Amino acid sequence: MSLMDKTALEIGAMIKNKEISAVEAAKESLNAIKETESKVNAFVTVLDDDQVIKDAEDVQAKIESGEINSPLAGVPVAIKDNMCTEGVLTTCSSKILSNFNPTFSSDAVLRLKNAGAIMVGKANMDEFAMGSTTETSYYGATKNPWDLERVPGGSSGGSCAAVAAGEVPYALGSDTGGSIRQPASFCGVTGIKPTYGTVSRYGLIAYGSSLDQIGPIAKDISDCATILETISGHDIKDSTSILRDDYNFTSALVDDVKGFKIGIPKAYYGEGLDAEVKEQVMKVAKTLEEKGAIIEEFDLDLVDYAIPAYYVIACAEASSNLERFDGVKYGYRTAEYEGLHNMYKKTRSEGFGAEVKRRIMLGSFVLSSGYYDAYYLKALRTKALLKKAFDEAFAKYDMILAPAAPTVAPKLGDSLSDPIKMYLGDIYTISVNLCGLPGVSIPAGLTPSGLPVGAQLIGNVFEEKKLIQAAYSYERTLDWSLPSI
Numbered sequence: 334m335s336l337m338d339k340t341a342l343e344i345g346a347m348i349k350n351k352e353i354s355a356v357e358a359a360k361e362s363l364n365a366i367k368e369t370e371s372k373v374n375a376f377v378t379v380l381d382d383d384q385v386i387k388d389a390e391d392v393q394a395k396i397e398s399g400e401i402n403s404p405l406a407g408v409p410v411a412i413k414d415n416m417c418t419e420g421v422l423t424t425c426s427s428k429i430l431s432n433f434n435p436t437f438s439s440d441a442v443l444r445l446k447n448a449g450a451i452m453v454g455k456a457n458m459d460e461f462a463m464g465s466t467t468e469t470s471y472y473g474a475t476k477n478p479w480d481l482e483r484v485p486g487g488s489s490g491g492s493c494a495a496v497a498a499g500e501v502p503y504a505l506g507s508d509t510g511g512s513i514r515q516p517a518s519f520c521g522v523t524g525i526k527p528t529y530g531t532v533s534r535y536g537l538i539a540y541g542s543s544l545d546q547i548g549p550i551a552k553d554i555s556d557c558a559t560i561l562e563t564i565s566g567h568d569i570k571d572s573t574s575i576l577r578d579d580y581n582f583t584s585a586l587v588d589d590v591k592g593f594k595i596g597i598p599k600a601y602y603g604e605g606l607d608a609e610v611k612e613q614v615m616k617v618a619k620t621l622e623e624k625g626a627i628i629e630e631f632d633l634d635l636v637d638y639a640i641p642a643y644y645v646i647a648c649a650e651a652s653s654n655l656e657r658f659d660g661v662k663y664g665y666r667t668a669e670y671e672g673l674h675n676m677y678k679k680t681r682s683e684g685f686g687a688e689v690k691r692r693i694m695l696g697s698f699v700l701s702s703g704y705y706d707a708y709y710l711k712a713l714r715t716k717a718l719l720k721k722a723f724d725e726a727f728a729k730y731d732m733i734l735a736p737a738a739p740t741v742a743p744k745l746g747d748s749l750s751d752p753i754k755m756y757l758g759d760i761y762t763i764s765v766n767l768c769g770l771p772g773v774s775i776p777a778g779l780t781p782s783g784l785p786v787g788a789q790l791i792g793n794v795f796e797e798k799k800l801i802q803a804a805y806s807y808e809r810t811l812d813w814s815l816p817s818i
């Protein structure tokens with residue numbers, strides 16, 4: 334068994350007990366990357382060996398002096414390439430940021446660094462986090478470690494594939510409409526999308542600001558809870574950051590679901606859901622029931638309206654957020670141009686990929702006068718009604734159990750030709766972002782053809798701990814191993 338097959342907490346404990354050093358752990362991760370990266374393409378940037386080893390030596394010294402004692406100290410990590418990292422290329426998997434070296438790090442990355450995490454690279458993603466497959470990356474698609482002919486999901490596909498392929502024990506991803514939970518499900522790993530405002534968005538390159546949240550991706554919920562505890566906290570640099578009463582997520586790692594009321598929205602299990610996926614998710618329900626949870630079906634309203642509302646709001650926000658990429662302030666500028674306007678136009682035409690352009694156009698359209706009321710305002714109203722439907726559900730249930738995605742990972746090349754179909758694949762994840770709720774994706778099982786299926790636990794705002802407790806109890810019963818590639 335390679336060191337990278339262990340969980341982040343196991344590796345952290347080995348470093349603490351002096352069984353290995355942070356430098357050895359870093360070298361193991363770099364070697365694993367060298368061995369597998371040509372097959373998986375999970376990274377946009379892998380840091381130089383010398384730099385990683387120097388960082389690991391510094392952390393090792395701090396562990397020995399007692400300056401750092403986090404359970405993640407010395408453990409290697411991959412960071413999704415939409416989080417700014419000081420002095421390290423941050424591309425958002427876009428040509429337009431292909432030469433962008435930030436002068437600062439995002440808050441979540443800084444918190445990890447202060448805990449002694451060793452960043453080994455920046456993970457591939459869909460361009461500007463727009464997509465569900467990691468195929469819209471300017472740096473080529475990431476492959477699913479379970480089947481190299483399939484996508485890893487997206488947009489945090491690089492982060493999830495890097496963990497599933499044993500390149501790093503854990504990674505950070507971001508989730509605007511499912512980008513942690515859906516690729517986690519396709520790659521057989523665990524991920525948490527926290528309550529909006531729990532992790533600072535400072536230094537996260539914005540896609541849909543009212544929806545974006547950073548979260549952990551790892552092999553199990555114990556790692557995820559520890560990582561979330563490390564990266565969360567109030568940040569005055571993010572005006573939407575919330576000061577919470579309790580960030581002690583690891584205290585919920587308790588094997589007990591007795592009395593938890595878990596709702597199953599009927600609309601999530603009907604038409605559109607693959608029978609193979611349904612079977613695995615229902616097995617999770619059964620396990621939780623056997624452990625003492627109460628499972629009940631219920632009607633969740635407005636499910637059909639979530640996708641249109643999400644794509645209107647996300648694209649509207651994206652069209653505004655992406656205005657800043659104009660060839661003046663950041664990144665790429667076209668080589669030849671005549672005057673300022675022509676420079677903007679050529680830079681953006683050459684710098685953005687097709688999916689990003691589609692969304693900027695859609696977003697500008699729904700915000701333009703004459704259409705604002707018909708589309709954008711209506712989407713906001715739908716969002717408010719959806720939130721009401723979830724409030725009603727959480728008055729009755731501690732959490733909701735849903736699939737993370739309606740299918741297993743599609744084959745490479747199958748999704749992009751039909752964007753609407755790809756958008757429909759977000760049906761089970763996007764309401765969580767529209768309503769600011771926390772969601773956890775856990776491995777449910779394998780289909781007969783050996784592909785992983787993820788189940789999703791959705792909670793009320795600020796109730797991550799219930800989700801973590803249920804996920805922990807469930808994972809106690811799970812016999813799960815990642816593929817060797």
Ligand code: GLN
Nearest residue numbers: 462463464509510511512
């Ligand atoms: N697939 C969704 C989209 O393309 C979600 C992406 C995300 O969460 N970043 O918008």
